[in-house]
Amino acid sequence: xxxxxxxxxxxxxxxxxxxxxxxxxxxxxxxxxxxxxxxxxxxxxxxxxxxxxxxxxxxxxxxxxxxxxxxxxxxxxxxxxxxxxxxxxxxxxxxxxxxxxxxxxxxxxxxxxxxxxxxxxxxxxxxxxxxxxxxxxxxxxxxxxxxxxxxxxxxxxxxxxxxxxxxxxxxxxxxxxxxxxxx
Amino acid sequence: xxxxxxxxxxxxxxxxxxxxxxxxxxxxxxxxxxxxxxxxxxxxxxxxxxxxxxxxxxxxxxxxxxxxxxxxxxxxxxxxxxxxxxxxxxxxxxxxxxxxxxxxxxxxxxxxxxxxxxxxxxxxxxxxxxxxxxxxxxxxxxxxxxxxxxxxxxxxxxxxxxxxxxxxxxxxxxxxxxxxxxxxxxxxxxxxxxxxxxxxxxxxxxxxxxxxxxxxxxxxxxxxxxxxxxxxxxxxxxxxxxxxxxxxxxxxxxxxxxxxxxxxxxxxxxxxxxxxxxxxxxxxxxxxxxxxxxxxxxxxxxxxxxxxxxxxxxxxxxxxxxxxxxxxxxxxxxxxxxxxxxxxxxxxxxxxxxxxxxxxxxxxxxxxxxxxxxxxxxxxxxxxxxxxxxxxxxxxxxxxxxxxxxxxxxxxxxxxxxxxxxxxxxxxxxxxxxxxxxxxxxxxxxxxxxxxxxxxxxxxxxxxxxxxxxxxxxxxxxxxxxxxxxxxxxxxxxxxxxxxxxxxxx
Numbered sequence: 001x002x003x004x005x006x007x008x009x010x011x012x013x014x015x016x017x018x019x020x021x022x023x024x025x026x027x028x029x030x031x032x033x034x035x036x037x038x039x040x041x042x043x044x045x046x047x048x049x050x051x052x053x054x055x056x057x058x059x060x061x062x063x064x065x066x067x068x069x070x071x072x073x074x075x076x077x078x079x080x081x082x083x084x085x086x087x088x089x090x091x092x093x094x095x096x097x098x099x100x101x102x103x104x105x106x107x108x109x110x111x112x113x114x115x116x117x118x119x120x121x122x123x124x125x126x127x128x129x130x131x132x133x134x135x136x137x138x139x140x141x142x143x144x145x146x147x148x149x150x151x152x153x154x155x156x157x158x159x160x161x162x163x164x165x166x167x168x169x170x171x172x173x174x175x176x177x178x179x180x181x182x183x
Numbered sequence: 184x185x186x187x188x189x190x191x192x193x194x195x196x197x198x199x200x201x202x203x204x205x206x207x208x209x210x211x212x213x214x215x216x217x218x219x220x221x222x223x224x225x226x227x228x229x230x231x232x233x234x235x236x237x238x239x240x241x242x243x244x245x246x247x248x249x250x251x252x253x254x255x256x257x258x259x260x261x262x263x264x265x266x267x268x269x270x271x272x273x274x275x276x277x278x279x280x281x282x283x284x285x286x287x288x289x290x291x292x293x294x295x296x297x298x299x300x301x302x303x304x305x306x307x308x309x310x311x312x313x314x315x316x317x318x319x320x321x322x323x324x325x326x327x328x329x330x331x332x333x334x335x336x337x338x339x340x341x342x343x344x345x346x347x348x349x350x351x352x353x354x355x356x357x358x359x360x361x362x363x364x365x366x367x368x369x370x371x372x373x374x375x376x377x378x379x380x381x382x383x384x385x386x387x388x389x390x391x392x393x394x395x396x397x398x399x400x401x402x403x404x405x406x407x408x409x410x411x412x413x414x415x416x417x418x419x420x421x422x423x424x425x426x427x428x429x430x431x432x433x434x435x436x437x438x439x440x441x442x443x444x445x446x447x448x449x450x451x452x453x454x455x456x457x458x459x460x461x462x463x464x465x466x467x468x469x470x471x472x473x474x475x476x477x478x479x480x481x482x483x484x485x486x487x488x489x490x491x492x493x494x495x496x497x498x499x500x501x502x503x504x505x506x507x508x509x510x511x512x513x514x515x516x517x518x519x520x521x522x523x524x525x526x527x528x529x530x531x532x533x534x535x536x537x538x539x540x541x542x543x544x545x546x547x548x549x550x551x552x553x554x555x556x557x558x559x560x561x562x563x564x565x566x567x568x569x570x571x572x573x574x575x576x577x578x579x580x581x582x583x584x585x586x587x588x589x590x591x592x593x594x595x596x597x598x599x600x601x602x603x604x605x606x607x608x609x610x611x612x613x614x615x616x617x618x619x620x621x622x623x624x625x626x627x628x629x630x631x632x633x634x635x636x637x638x639x640x641x642x643x644x645x646x647x648x649x650x651x652x653x654x655x656x657x658x659x660x661x662x663x664x665x666x667x668x669x670x671x672x673x674x675x676x677x678x679x680x681x682x683x684x685x686x687x688x689x
Contacts, residue, residue, distance in 0.1 A: 023615075027349075030614050034352065041359065044374060051369065054640045058371040061632040062362035069355040076348045104613075107401040111606060114397075114581060118598045121585075130582055137578035141404055148574070159579050163586065172235055173590045 021087040022096045028080040035073030042066035109140055125178020130160035191542025194239045195549055203240065204247040204546070208553040209561075211251025212258075215271075222252035222270065223512045224396045228583045230388065230520055231590035238524040239539050243546035245517055246496075250302055250550040253493045254558060257294035261485075262287060270492040273464035277477065277484030284480050292427035293482055294489040295558040297438065300431065301490035302551035304442035305449065305497025309504075310544050313533065316505035320530030325634035325641075326648050330657035332631040335508050337661040339620045341668030349616045351665075357624020358631065360385055367629040368636055380596040387519050389588045389597050390604055390625050395512060396584045397605025398612045400577050424559050430482060437467050437483050441490040448491075449498025449511070459498075463491025497547060504532055504540055507630070512619050515626050523591070 045066060048059030101108070117133040124132075134156035142148045167173040194200065207229060214225035229248045233241030256271030261278035274294060281290040323331070336358075340350030363374045364384020375381040431438060441463035448459035467487030468477040477484050499514040507529030509515035518528045526536060533540045588601040608618060638647065649655050 027614050030610075030616075031352075034356065038359065041374060045362070048371070048373060054368075054636055055643045056636045056639050058366035058369055058373055061366075061635060062359065062373055065355060065358045065362060065628075069352065069359055072348065072352050072355060076352060079348070104401075104405050106404045107609070110404055110577070110581075111401055111602075111609070114605075115602050118585070118602050121598065122595050134578050134582065137581070138574045141577060142572065142574035152574070155575050155579070159582060163582065167586065167590070173231060173586070174593075175586065175589065176595065 018087075018092065021084050022093065024080045024083050024087070025093065028077055028084065031073045031077040031080060035070050035077060038066040038069040038073065042070060106140060110137055113137055113140070121176050121178075123179045125180060126175035127160050127164045128178065128180075130163070131156045134159055187537030188541040188545070190538035191239065191540070192545045194237070194538065194542050195243055195545045197240075200240045200243055201549070203236070203244045204550060205553055205557070207244040207247035208251040208550060208557050211248035211253075212255035212554065212557060214248075215252040215255030216258040221395070221399065222249060222256070223516070224399060224580065225252050226513050226516050227388075227392050227396055227587060228580065230516060230523075231587040233520060234523065234590060238521055238526050238536075239542040239546070241520055241524065242517060242539075242543055243549070245520060246543065246546045247550040247553060249496055249513055249517075250493070250547070251554045251557070253302075253496060254295060254298040254489075254554050256492075257291065257298070257489060258562075261290040261294060270460050270495070271488070273460045273488035274485065274492075276464060276488070277479070277481050278488075280478065281480035281482075281485065286480075289423055289427060289482075290480075290485060291558075291562055292424055293431060293485040295555065295562070296428050296431040297441075297486040297489035298493040299551050299555045300438055301442045301445055301493035302496055302554075303548065304439065304490075305446045305494035306544060306547040306551070307497075308443075308446050309497040309500050309547065313501050313504045313540070316501065317530045317533045320506045323530075323653065324651070325638035326651050326654040327657065328634040329631055329638060330648060330654040330661070331506065331508065332627045332634070334657045334661040334664070335627065336620060336624060337664045339623050340617075341664050345615060345617075347665065347668045347672060349614075350620050353611065353616045353618065354620035354624040357621040357626075358628040359624075360390060360621075361625045361628025362632070367633050380599060385600060385604075385625070386588075386591055386597060387626055388516070388523075388591050389600050391512070391516060391519070391622055392584050392588050393601045393604030394608035394611075394618050394622055397581070397601065398608035398618070400581055400584075401605070401609045402612060403573060403577050431486055434483060434486055437470075437487055438490050440470070441467060441487040442494040445491040445494025446498035446501075449495030450501045459495045460488050460492040464488045493551075500543065500547070503528065504543070506530060507532070509623065509626060512622050515622060518626065 042063050045059040045062035048057060050057035050059070113133060113136055117129055121129045135152055138152035138155060139148065142152070164175055167175055195204075210229070211222070211225055214228075215222055225248050226245055229245050233244055236244065253270060257274055257278065260271040260274040261282045278290040278294055281287075281293075336354045337351070340354050341347050361384075363381055365371065365382075366373055372382060444463045444466060445459040448462060464477075464484060464487050467483050468474050471477065471481075471483060473481070495511070499509070499511045500517075502508045503514045503518055507518070509518050521528050521539075526532070526539065585598060585601065588597050589595070591597065611621070612618060639645070647654075648658065
């Protein structure tokens with residue numbers, strides 16, 4: 001929930017203050033997540049056995065790094081709380097979150113599609129999975145019309161089958177063939 | 184030295200290498216001309232294509248993409264007013280008004296020539312500075328190396344992004360990510376949670392692609408509710424190539440000063456072309472007799488910004504070749520490419536592989552010449568690149584990222600890591616965490632750990648880090664960089680208190 005152009009551009013100190021408080025609140029959550037995570041990882045690293053051959057074992061460096069991270073996150077979180085209290089205008093969080101998600105709906109849709117694509121890649125093979133991914137992703141980003149559908153199909157074909165052939169033939173990089181097409 | 188230089192030159196001037204470099208140069212210019220497509224991303228996409236090449240051939244191709252990329256950002260900056268890459272932000276200040284004022288050809292030619300001279304000047308400094316620095320660096324012990332990495336990370340954290348604290352957090356997260364997998368000295372698995380995916384550790388390039396490329400591509404399709412810049416590509420453009428070359432050379436002080444700024448900024452870890460671009464512009468404006476003309480289409484503004492960002496290419500290679508510390512994310516990828524080929528990058532690079540090091544110097548000069556020739560001959564064609572819609576670019580580049588991550592180890596599990604890291608990178612980017620310190624943390628983490636453990640193996644006393652002079656100086660410099668950063672942020676806060684939203688560094 002960092003400041004978007006439309007938020008920062010909003011005239012008036014009140015809107016700016018609210019926006020800043022929301023940003024700080026979002027970051028505060030990230031500091032807490034990273035802080036707690038690093039405390040846990042520092043503890044896990046401390047469980048690793050020490051070495052007979054050196055003063056620092058395998059766990060010492062990660063323990064040190066995650067301890068430093070926990071301290072930094074704590075400092076940042078305290079600072080964020082002070083800032084939020086100073087601004088004192090932390091309202092409309094729900095609607096801000098909805099707007100934040102709405103702005104990024106295509107980004108999240110593309111990421112979801114990428115996750116499905118990566119999951120399907122070993123089974124469907126590079127060419128088929130990539131063709132479907134490219135086609136859907138292009139139509140998600142562009143407005144659907146007869147022209148964009150035709151353009152997307154052509155582009156998807158070139159960059160799925162074409163790239164596969166290019167990498168296999170020219171660079172000797174063999175992309176997943178897929179369980180469906182193996183043998 | 185001469186033998187090594189000739190051996191390197193012989194490899195670079197091989198016909199196939201020159202052809203690949205030419206393609207790389209064109210690809211770099213085209214990629215960077217597309218708004219939102221960074222030089223880093225172009226280099227990442229080039230990497231898998233170089234796996235089948237010799238180390239020097241692969242790095243030469245990547246350098247040609249690098250040099251071409253810094254120039255390509257100029258095209259959309261001058262014609263659309265949108266920086267093609269973050270390193271061409273200041274270029275828009277004068278190149279765009281100049282283009283709008285009816286001189287788009289002059290604006291582009293000024294930028295191209297300034298980029299060329301900037302790269303050449305930085306390469307000369309690289310050739311002079313890197314070998315002696317490497318000779319000093321081989322004498323450094325693990326204490327000095329560890330302190331150097333601490334210094335590098337604090338400098339990166341304080342220079343990049345809007346908040347020192349988030350920069351430091353990102354850097355330490357990077358160091359933490361690097362500890363996952365086998366430990367660098369004994370190979371004992373750490374923090375893997377018995378997962379097969381995490382057992383070999385997080386491959387640096389997968390982290391890099393996920394953090395930089397996937398997160399950037401996801402940002403590109405956010406609905407900002409704003410239209411892209413107005414196209415400004417007239418049917419006839421007069422580039423006035425040779426007249427403009429003379430014009431650039433008529434301002435030698437500005438050209439050399441901006442290039443030197445680029446070299447120094449490039450040599451600082453983490454501070455890349457985007458800072459050099461702005462700083463060189465700022466210095467040109469301060470030193471000008473007519474500062475009021477800046478921002479209205481003055482030639483000095485274009486020359487300073489483009490010479491500044493292009494000179495970081497050579498500057499960034501100085502710490503990488505001499506110390507094994509990458510100056511920027513792009514240098515980190517170059518370093519990783521050499522590591523993929525089994526070449527250990529560090530101060531011994533010049534001694535163990537002199538042909539490779541000197542070949543890189545030659546490749547820099549050849550790349551800048553190629554960029555110049557390609558731009559002069561075919562700039563008109565590249566102008567059309569800015570018209571390619573996002574719907575084709577974003578998914579296609581995503582696929583190229585997937586291929587790059589897969590081709591590294593032929594492991595499907597790396598793709599799952601890519602997706603997860605991409606999402607984390609996008610989250611961090613959305614929360615305004617700088618990503619460069621994180622990536623440098625990942626690459627410097629194992630080096631830092633190895634040196635720390637070596638240092639304490641030979642002498643278990645921690646105070647040695649403060650009693651060895653060079654180590655102490657580096658740690659004090661690290662502390663000073665943090666103090667100065669905090670001081671400047673506090674000053675800026677006081678100055679802009681009512682208006683500021685983003686400058687909340689702590």
